[in-house]
Amino acid sequence: xxxxxxxxxxxxxxxxxxxTADGCVVxxxxxxxxxxxxxxxxLTTNGQMHSRTITVVSVVDTSGGPASGVASRAISTSDELxxxxxxxxxxxxxxxxxxxxxxxxxxxxxxxxxxSPPAKTGIEVFADFAPALGRAFAAAxxxxxxxxxxxxxxxxxTYLGTSTGLRRRFDQPAGRVELNGKSSDLTRSAWAGVQxxxxxxxxxxxxxxxxxxxxxxxxxxxxxxxxxxxxLLPPSAVADLVLSIYQNGSARDAEEGRSxxxxxxxxxxxxxxxxxxxxxxxxxxxxxGLGCAPFVIASSSSGGLQSVFDNGAPLAPTSWxxxxxxxxxxxxxxxxxxxxAVAHPPIxxxxxxxxxxxxxxxxxxxxxxxxxxTCLWYIRQVDPRTLLLTGLTRDGVYLIENGAVMGAVNxxxxxxxxxxxxxxxxxxxxAEPTLPREWNEYFTRTVMPPLRVPDFNMSTVSQAS
Amino acid sequence: xxxxxxxxxxxxxxxxxxAALSRAGDLGATHADFRLERIRTAEIGLRDGKLDxxxxxxxxxxxxxxxxDGAWGFASGIDRTSEAAALLADQAVATARVSxxxxxxxxxxxxxxxxxxxxxxxxYDINPFDVPVDERIGLLTELSERxxxxxxxxxxxxxxxxxxxxxxxxDLSGTTTTQQRVRISPRLTAVQVDRAGGGFxxxxxxxxxxxxxxxxxxxxxxxxxxxxxxxPELLAEHAAAPSVxxxxxxxxxxxxxxxxTIHESIGHATELDRALGYExxxxxTSFATIDRLGSLEYGSSIMNVTGDRTAPHGLATxxxxxxxxxxxxxxIISSGILVGYQLNRQMALANGLGASNGCALADSPGHIxxxxxxxxxxxxDPAGGSTEDLIEAVDNxxxxxxxxxxxxxxxxxxxxxxxxxFFRIVHGRLAGQVRDVAYxxxxxxxxxxxxxxxxxxxxxxxxxxxxxxxxxxxVAPVSHGCPSALFRGVKVLNTVSEGGR
Numbered sequence: 001x002x003x004x005x006x007x008x009x010x011x012x013x014x015x016x017x018x019x020t021a022d023g024c025v026v027x028x029x030x031x032x033x034x035x036x037x038x039x040x041x042x043l044t045t046n047g048q049m050h051s052r053t054i055t056v057v058s059v060v061d062t063s064g065g066p067a068s069g070v071a072s073r074a075i076s077t078s079d080e081l082x083x084x085x086x087x088x089x090x091x092x093x094x095x096x097x098x099x100x101x102x103x104x105x106x107x108x109x110x111x112x113x114x115x116s117p118p119a120k121t122g123i124e125v126f127a128d129f130a131p132a133l134g135r136a137f138a139a140a141x142x143x144x145x146x147x148x149x150x151x152x153x154x155x156x157x158t159y160l161g162t163s164t165g166l167r168r169r170f171d172q173p174a175g176r177v178e179l180n181g182k183s184s185d186l187t188r189s190a191w192a193g194v195q196x197x198x199x200x201x202x203x204x205x206x207x208x209x210x211x212x213x214x215x216x217x218x219x220x221x222x223x224x225x226x227x228x229x230x231x232l233l234p235p236s237a238v239a240d241l242v243l244s245i246y247q248n249g250s251a252r253d254a255e256e257g258r259s260x261x262x263x264x265x266x267x268x269x270x271x272x273x274x275x276x277x278x279x280x281x282x283x284x285x286x287x288x289g290l291g292c293a294p295f296v297i298a299s300s301s302s303g304g305l306q307s308v309f310d311n312g313a314p315l316a317p318t319s320w321x322x323x324x325x326x327x328x329x330x331x332x333x334x335x336x337x338x339x340x341a342v343a344h345p346p347i348x349x350x351x352x353x354x355x356x357x358x359x360x361x362x363x364x365x366x367x368x369x370x371x372x373x374t375c376l377w378y379i380r381q382v383d384p385r386t387l388l389l390t391g392l393t394r395d396g397v398y399l400i401e402n403g404a405v406m407g408a409v410n411x412x413x414x415x416x417x418x419x420x421x422x423x424x425x426x427x428x429x430x431a432e433p434t435l436p437r438e439w440n441e442y443f444t445r446t447v448m449p450p451l452r453v454p455d456f457n458m459s460t461v462s463q464a465s
Numbered sequence: 466x467x468x469x470x471x472x473x474x475x476x477x478x479x480x481x482x483x484a485a486l487s488r489a490g491d492l493g494a495t496h497a498d499f500r501l502e503r504i505r506t507a508e509i510g511l512r513d514g515k516l517d518x519x520x521x522x523x524x525x526x527x528x529x530x531x532x533x534d535g536a537w538g539f540a541s542g543i544d545r546t547s548e549a550a551a552l553l554a555d556q557a558v559a560t561a562r563v564s565x566x567x568x569x570x571x572x573x574x575x576x577x578x579x580x581x582x583x584x585x586x587x588x589y590d591i592n593p594f595d596v597p598v599d600e601r602i603g604l605l606t607e608l609s610e611r612x613x614x615x616x617x618x619x620x621x622x623x624x625x626x627x628x629x630x631x632x633x634x635x636d637l638s639g640t641t642t643t644q645q646r647v648r649i650s651p652r653l654t655a656v657q658v659d660r661a662g663g664g665f666x667x668x669x670x671x672x673x674x675x676x677x678x679x680x681x682x683x684x685x686x687x688x689x690x691x692x693x694x695x696x697p698e699l700l701a702e703h704a705a706a707p708s709v710x711x712x713x714x715x716x717x718x719x720x721x722x723x724x725x726t727i728h729e730s731i732g733h734a735t736e737l738d739r740a741l742g743y744e745x746x747x748x749x750t751s752f753a754t755i756d757r758l759g760s761l762e763y764g765s766s767i768m769n770v771t772g773d774r775t776a777p778h779g780l781a782t783x784x785x786x787x788x789x790x791x792x793x794x795x796x797i798i799s800s801g802i803l804v805g806y807q808l809n810r811q812m813a814l815a816n817g818l819g820a821s822n823g824c825a826l827a828d829s830p831g832h833i834x835x836x837x838x839x840x841x842x843x844x845x846d847p848a849g850g851s852t853e854d855l856i857e858a859v860d861n862x863x864x865x866x867x868x869x870x871x872x873x874x875x876x877x878x879x880x881x882x883x884x885x886x887f888f889r890i891v892h893g894r895l896a897g898q899v900r901d902v903a904y905x906x907x908x909x910x911x912x913x914x915x916x917x918x919x920x921x922x923x924x925x926x927x928x929x930x931x932x933x934x935x936x937x938x939x940v941a942p943v944s945h946g947c948p949s950a951l952f953r954g955v956k957v958l959n960t961v962s963e964g965g966r
Binding site for chain 2: 033035037039040043044045046047048049050051052067068069070071072073074075076077087088090091094095096097098099100148149150152178180182186191256257258262263264265300301302303304308377378379380381382383384385386388390391392394411413415416417420441455457459460461462463464465
């Protein structure tokens, strides 16, 4: 068997050489994954997966402008590349001019090692984690509690080549752990989650202790009606809400008048104050601990947000919100060109920081009466004009009185706009790495602060426990 | 029946299966199954009539699943040689050995007949992958431009997604099936921007994703042209409509909206793996626990719900599942009482529920089969009338059309849905559109408030391509049939005031 190391870079070169189009981008992605899933203190499934996908973007010049065709295949041998390239070209030759067309990216200076073999993961990544999880199961059994959850590690090695001569290469490790604890009668539920790049030094005992502490809090059950409550949103909940802002941050949508960030007459809310707090929302490919691809990897185009023509373009640190003001919206190189703006393609990490040092514990201690949430779930957009979202609280809503947790409250359905929330918060805590609960399958690399909201809209009670 | 794709048939499927299954048998597996699957997906996206995105994707791989010493083992790979197939069997048995240490109950499967040399193909006329790309782009461009040319339409988003799925399954008992499914989903959204006021409004076509071919876009099964002709006027009325007054209303819900409420509040709630807690940390559990089977009053006495993988053009429809089970139709709710769950062979036997009803499916060759949703459908009233008849029975209400936003809690109690358009009903007649409507209820309260359902002529299949479940996540297509239905006294929110404005 040939080593995958030599193969992927060669496969990309072979595909580029097979191209008869006017321009071509080839993205090779070698992905390895290991995961463990457990329920009721017992492993339920585990798996190791390996996939190799090659995406070919062909560009053909037409009288109306460049047209593109994208084809993607699970590739087993180099014999399959001719079919793949041909499939991509036949789409490009049949297509009308691409709305997102831009010149392919030219080579530029970078430090990537094209010849380096793909980084990989396997079940051995859990060598320390699995025994620690086993000890947590044993401890849970002795306390008549049940642990559920999922641990996953993936490594995606990307080799990106263009017919203009650019070659870029990136290894993206990503990991996540979700630990859910329940009382044996299933009436109490608590959750803790972390993102990790390599599972090294991951504190399973600490996670289990946090879940256990919260299940203890829930020994007292307090029923509260719907209403507007002073609410402490922990970093995980903030991450899910802020991701909704990011995903709806299309400059094109805003300029076309169809976004919460539209200001009418083709204008956007860039420059508008979103929060009285000096908040910064930013992305940076080289952020320590949150590193992500420093160049565009786009296997499909999407409405002014992402373009296959931008593949390989370098990504610079970008502020989306600066000192509480909307600073930048997402766009492609094409849209930036059409609107005399700077291109801001999506970057795969997100950091919200208000410069504060107050911990969530200190915020609890400073609360006279309010709710402490654990995380949010089933978040969906209700009204795109205001970015009104609905969703549920999940796995622990706690009543705080006079600085102390009094017990667990029923779950609620909320209706809130995260954009409105930024304008209403009364306290920002210390930012820390966190795992979004709702969207962690798609986006893990976040740093978020806890936030205090004086009047969070708990619209109705959910009987779910 | 259309032919199975020649490119798939050219793959050495039985040779690969023999290599994997004989190795698994030699290693002592008591059950082993092999899948060779190819999934082709093509997408076209237009923004304001201009080509925004194209995609032509193909996933091809194979998977081996075994029961060895009472434990499951699974492995999947992409190299299609006999050696690689046998190696997958080795890996699957090795995984089973690891799992055995941590699993206490030996896995056993409900009995199933052997189905030899079966070929099954879904119902469609034209394989959309046989239609040239330029023709596909051309039709979508024409439909977009038609909409874009209408008064009051400022922007149009248009998408077509089409899928061709081929699955070869073989197991140690001797079952071998070769199956092919086709599905297609057209979606066009018209947007009106209020330049002066700064707001905007949008409305999407109701044409549901369907287990049909390219003919679906040219008038078979849905009149897309007629729908597009009506859309601009409906959008203009929606944009100018008054905001709803929050309160309690009787609702007549159109199948184009009700299918999603069924999906969330019945479909997921009656998946036995959820009811048993396997999804507790992620997708969630269910209030409809197994101790309530036969006694839970899910809804009013006119509520009858079935699951099936047999409805023509249904997205979950398939001949045989990934447990090698011949699919069927089965009762879930009869006269308002919970009487059944969606099952796979393991859960059927372990819970004394008889044979499996064919709900084990993996979304791709790289994933293990999970218990996945059948077409869960609300039966129409055999003596039922039209949607207009239901509207006539309402004094003060709202007629809800088209799905939009959806959210439900992790035990499937509390939900909130919006829609594409809402018409006030006053004294039995439609009285123009209102906007900013969401309805919110608890599942059993809602279904117990169902007072009438329309007849067969109001019955329609809705559905989605992207039902998510499991970790790692899997997506599955599923349809839900239902008639129009009347619900008394449902809480309606005004989404603008919910947002504090």
